[in-house]
């Protein structure tokens with residue numbers, strides 16, 4: 001394991017990731033779509049930071065911008081204090097889709113390939129690192145299998161192993177469990193948290209599920225409906241997989257719902 005435990009890390013003196021006043025736009029023929037407006041937040045080492053908001057509020061676009069695939073119209077994004085100017089191996093994305101793995105590569109080849117392609121490791125070392133992370137996601141028995149023989153949940157585990165094998169500064173996840181059935185989704189959330197306990201990676205995670213945000217995250221940014229603006233930022237340290245149906249958990253979920261929608265209507269009404 002190359003990622004050190006949190007206790008061993010030098011205390012961070014600056015955020016790992018800073019999103020500062022970021023406005024993002026798409027330029028479609030004949031029109032400009034503003035996806036986010038003046039969004040700011042900081043992500044610290046080993047945070048599990050959630051972007052939560054209604055469909056279309058710009059969560060995925062923000063993730064793409066952090067990934068370096070879209071440049072801000074205004075504002076800036078800093079990783080380790082340096083402006084993000086394009087994609088890089090220090091930021092790896094896990095998507096929702098089950099078809100993100102090349103089907104002609106085995107699980108081991110899928111996980112090892114980006115590590116090799118980025119020039120970080122030679123073939124044998126890359127395969128060893130791949131095996132290490134395949135074991136972490138519980139798929140050692142399937143290392144030689146092809147993706148089409150795996151369930152949706154198993155494919156997502158491979159995608160997570162592949163991302164972690166790159167040992168990125170920040171792991172970006174875009175609704176990674178949204179296409180899974182409810183039971184598998186819960187299991188995957190549990191596994192992701194167990195993996196985080198072990199590896200202590202830094203996570204930026206997009207979801208539109210309030211419950212998922214509370215369980216997976218330690219901090220949550222609430223974004224207003226389209227175009228996304230920061231509504232609030234809240235702590236979620238106290239919730240875990242066991243918190244589920246408790247009255248306190250339900251009250252926290254209701255409060256977030258109000259902040260996202262009802263209070264928003266009041267604010268928007270006052271602004272109109």
Ligand SMILES: Nc1ncnc2c1ncn2[C@@H]1O[C@H](COP(=O)(O)OP(=O)(O)OP(=O)(O)O)[C@@H](O)[C@H]1O
Nearest residue numbers: 026028033035054055056057058059060061208226
């Ligand atoms: N390639 C594109 N060209 C033009 N507009 C786009 C493009 N991609 C997204 N948009 C628009 O930008 C806005 C933000 O989209 P985005 O996908 O970031 O939202 P989201 O919060 O991730 O939504 P969802 O939860 O439904 O995935 C939306 O209005 C969307 O229609």
